[in-house]
Amino acid sequence: MRFMMIVVLESYDPPAEPTPELYGAMDRYNLELLKAGVVLSMEGLHPPEKGFRISFKNGKPIVKDGPFTEAKEIVGGYWLIDVKAREEALQWAKKIPGNENMIVEVRQAEDFEDFSPEIQAAAKNEPGIRGKLEKKSRPKK
């Protein structure tokens, strides 16, 4: 079972940049995930000020630049892990070197077999796309 552990921040107020101490603690945690063979991917995101949001009205896209003052919670980054059970995912989430400003939301990733035959038929390109993505090497800089 794959789970996404999403880091949700309640405030991006200064310091938006985590301290070297927090990075050091996260780095040791990441190493632990890797050694256990459970981590599939992980990323941190730039602050929302540099991002944008898009919504749709009558099929037309509307772009709005960040920051997003309407948002109470902002995604800061994530880990995608592969474990045997939901309980194991929660155990890993509890080991995160978290602080008071941090919420970690643990959500199961949808696998193709989770979908109804009707949706699988509608998303007919999906298995082929995933097959090609897996073969792709690490992203170019």
Added chain:
Amino acid sequence: MRFMMIVIPKDYASAPADAMPSAEMAAAMDRYNAELQKAGVLLSMEGLHPQATGARVTFKNGKPIVRDGPFTESKEVVGGYWMIQVKSRAEAIEWAKKIPGDENTMVEIRQIQEWEDFTPEVQAAAKNEPALRDAMEKNRKPL
């Protein structure tokens, strides 16, 4: 430059545990995904089960507190994401505009932090990171 396009459906905070997209939406997204893949910009993508099946962990004095979903405090709930690799922010905007969205769709686009984006001080603190990324790429298991 890598960007994460985070889907935040407006009604996902109230989605039941067994919520599924419509076949029409799944087909439209599938065509969009194929377009991203053919253009060579797609790195990864995932959809997430509703928040009602998830959990949240918070930390008080370093101690974890686990709560099961759904979470009434959440106004915005992540439904899934695409990770894309493009040449510029403008290109990311163009791809985001092509998403087959409806009135319920909101997508937040955020740039991914690369190793070179960090200060030397942070790079020194996260000293395992480059080796870890190499090992992760090699370990990557098929889905």
